[in-house]
Amino acid sequence: MIQVEDLTKRYGSFLAVDKINFHAEKGEIVGFLGPNGAGKTTTMRILTGFMPPSEGRATVAGFDVFNESLEVRKRVGYLPESVPLYTDMTVYEYLTFMGELRKVADREERIEETMDAVKITDRADTFISHLSKGYRQRVGLAQALLHHPEVLILDEPTIGLDPAQVVEVRNLIKDVGKDRTVMLSTHILTEAQNICNRVLIINKGQIVAEDSPARLQARLAGADRVRVKVSGDGTGIHGSLEGLPGVTRVNKVSDGEFEIETKPGQDVRPEVARRIVNGGWGLLELRYVGMSLEDIFLQLTRDEVEVAQ
Amino acid sequence: MSNLWVIAKREFAHYFVSILAYAAAFMIFLIVGILFFINNWGAAQQGSPPDTRSMFGPLAFLMLFAIPALTMRLLSEEQKTGTLELMLTAPLRDWELVAGKWLGAYAFMLVVLIVSLGFPLTLHMLTQPAGIEQGPLWASYLGLALMVGAMLAVGLMASAVTENQVVALLISFAVLIAFWLIGSPSSLLGGWMGNTLDYLDISNHFYNNFYRGVINTVDIVYYVSLMIVPLYIATQFVSSRRWR
Ligand SMILES: Nc1ncnc2c1ncn2[C@@H]1O[C@H](COP(=O)(O)OP(=O)(O)OP(=O)(O)O)[C@@H](O)[C@H]1O
Ligand SMILES: [Mg+2]
Numbered sequence A: 001m002i003q004v005e006d007l008t009k010r011y012g013s014f015l016a017v018d019k020i021n022f023h024a025e026k027g028e029i030v031g032f033l034g035p036n037g038a039g040k041t042t043t044m045r046i047l048t049g050f051m052p053p054s055e056g057r058a059t060v061a062g063f064d065v066f067n068e069s070l071e072v073r074k075r076v077g078y079l080p081e082s083v084p085l086y087t088d089m090t091v092y093e094y095l096t097f098m099g100e101l102r103k104v105a106d107r108e109e110r111i112e113e114t115m116d117a118v119k120i121t122d123r124a125d126t127f128i129s130h131l132s133k134g135y136r137q138r139v140g141l142a143q144a145l146l147h148h149p150e151v152l153i154l155d156e157p158t159i160g161l162d163p164a165q166v167v168e169v170r171n172l173i174k175d176v177g178k179d180r181t182v183m184l185s186t187h188i189l190t191e192a193q194n195i196c197n198r199v200l201i202i203n204k205g206q207i208v209a210e211d212s213p214a215r216l217q218a219r220l221a222g223a224d225r226v227r228v229k230v231s232g233d234g235t236g237i238h239g240s241l242e243g244l245p246g247v248t249r250v251n252k253v254s255d256g257e258f259e260i261e262t263k264p265g266q267d268v269r270p271e272v273a274r275r276i277v278n279g280g281w282g283l284l285e286l287r288y289v290g291m292s293l294e295d296i297f298l299q300l301t302r303d304e305v306e307v308a309q
Numbered sequence B: 001m002s003n004l005w006v007i008a009k010r011e012f013a014h015y016f017v018s019i020l021a022y023a024a025a026f027m028i029f030l031i032v033g034i035l036f037f038i039n040n041w042g043a044a045q046q047g048s049p050p051d052t053r054s055m056f057g058p059l060a061f062l063m064l065f066a067i068p069a070l071t072m073r074l075l076s077e078e079q080k081t082g083t084l085e086l087m088l089t090a091p092l093r094d095w096e097l098v099a100g101k102w103l104g105a106y107a108f109m110l111v112v113l114i115v116s117l118g119f120p121l122t123l124h125m126l127t128q129p130a131g132i133e134q135g136p137l138w139a140s141y142l143g144l145a146l147m148v149g150a151m152l153a154v155g156l157m158a159s160a161v162t163e164n165q166v167v168a169l170l171i172s173f174a175v176l177i178a179f180w181l182i183g184s185p186s187s188l189l190g191g192w193m194g195n196t197l198d199y200l201d202i203s204n205h206f207y208n209n210f211y212r213g214v215i216n217t218v219d220i221v222y223y224v225s226l227m228i229v230p231l232y233i234a235t236q237f238v239s240s241r242r243w244r
Helices: A040-047 A067-074 A090-103 A107-115 A131-144 A165-175 A189-195 A213-220 A237-242 A269-278 A292-304 A306-307 B001-015 B019-045 B051-072 B073-081 B084-088 B094-116 B118-126 B132-159 B165-181 B191-200 B202-212 B218-244
Strands: A002-011 A014-024 A027-035 A057-062 A074-080 A151-155 A181-186 A198-203 A206-210 A224-230 A248-255 A257-262 A283-288
Touching: A002 B084, A014 A040, A014 A057, A014 A198, A027 A040, A040 A057, A040 A151, A040 A181, A067 A074, A074 A131, A090 A107, A090 B001, A090 B118, A107 A131, A131 A151, A131 A165, A151 A165, A165 A181, A165 A189, A181 A189, A181 B094, A189 B191, A206 A213, A206 A292, A224 A269, A237 A248, A237 A257, A257 B218, A269 A283, A269 B165, B001 B094, B019 B051, B019 B094, B019 B118, B051 B132, B051 B165, B051 B202, B073 B084, B073 B094, B073 B132, B073 B165, B084 B218, B094 B118, B094 B132, B094 B218, B132 B165, B132 B202, B132 B218, B165 B202, B191 B202, B202 B218
Parallel strands: A027 A181, A027 A198, A074 A151, A151 A181
Antiparallel strands: A002 A014, A002 A057, A198 A206, A224 A257, A224 A283, A248 A257
């Protein structure tokens, strides 16, 4: 459904997307995960025909996003990141307008259905300018779903929603994703983990990892962290622990509290304890913290070269 | 419904909830109405026949100010608020977007012109059985409608250039003033240069012909070209977002 080959985008001399490759099939929900400025929005804007790639090629539903842009646009539902809406219209007027542009059959029914799905029926006659951020987000989502697109491209779809609504929208996306192709971007790992079949981690315009959320986590599960707490401010501990075999980094959390990152699969706790006690610091606590998906993400996007292999 | 109409319909409807549009229309009717009344009152006192030109002169001139104000937001706002992203990713050709906006604005201005018919019609009733001269009236309306269409295209073009409405207003005002005055030095220059400048002048085609009841193909071609060229340029500006 979505095929991306060596896609590159430059803004002037700045390389925003750097030769990325990926594909997404029907029935797949692909998560685009990356820190600010990674190139997620840029990639999505290319896929929706808003801007052309500098190099490389992308096809959606078999049509080239640049040369057959109109065909692509007919088949895509897009929720832009900033959720632009015509604020001078009511929700219903706006959806009617978009429905007319999209040539939606049985428009009135579809609008009712979609408003129901994103729970905005009670706001149908409210001016969009009077809606809260979360409601606007839902209107944007309704607009993207209205014409039953084969491909849905959602740029941070759950941002600004309340927790209950986040769950509902995730379920909605999961549901829609069963027989279509969904590509969504997010900063939230649990979100990607929750709804995506596949996660692409992008950083500085490059894809640094690509896998199912579970495998991604398993692959890196060995990387560990240990937390220690000593009496006093622990001057000198930093240097003493950093030299230990297996330790990759020591971070000071607060006075007397440190976090030790270790290479995957190495238990450094006995040695850490020994060093601290021998060094004369009062060991108050030594705790295994493990590694969360958040850390994996941070690690991947920090030193992408190491992990990509 | 074609995309063109969908866009035009939305823009047209927008003017009816826009305070700016009401304010502009109100100013036009107020100024034109006062001048129209004073002139014809004076004419009646002196026993001269009623004349509708006293309305078309100021009406045409006021368009110079009204049209930039009414067109400035058409594409600027879409760029500023990001809704252009929505339009450019909808299955809609760029020219349909541009032409649709123009058509919506044009429809609104035609409503304004139709309402302004109230002045000459009132005069016509008051001066029965002689009434007013019909020829110049309808020719002036035709000329005005054509000129307004051209001016709207210029305003829309300015609005495609920038996301700043004030800048769009200033650009379209500057371009329109330039077209309004460009024929002035023609008598000094003479020859083919003078003729060219005369031809380019947006007001000449109106005041020298339609206003006097004369309908020429040349003038119609001029105004239609002045609709097409700016609309084409505006489309290029919108499309250029896809190349950059
Ligand atoms: N129109 C533009 N002109 C110049 N640079 C741009 C433009 N749009 C984006 N960039 C730059 O390209 C890079 C990628 O931006 P992009 O918006 O794709 O990131 P993102 O992954 O969506 O980030 P976020 O999570 O903050 O939304 C950023 O460094 C950004 O500053
Ligand atoms: Mg983004």
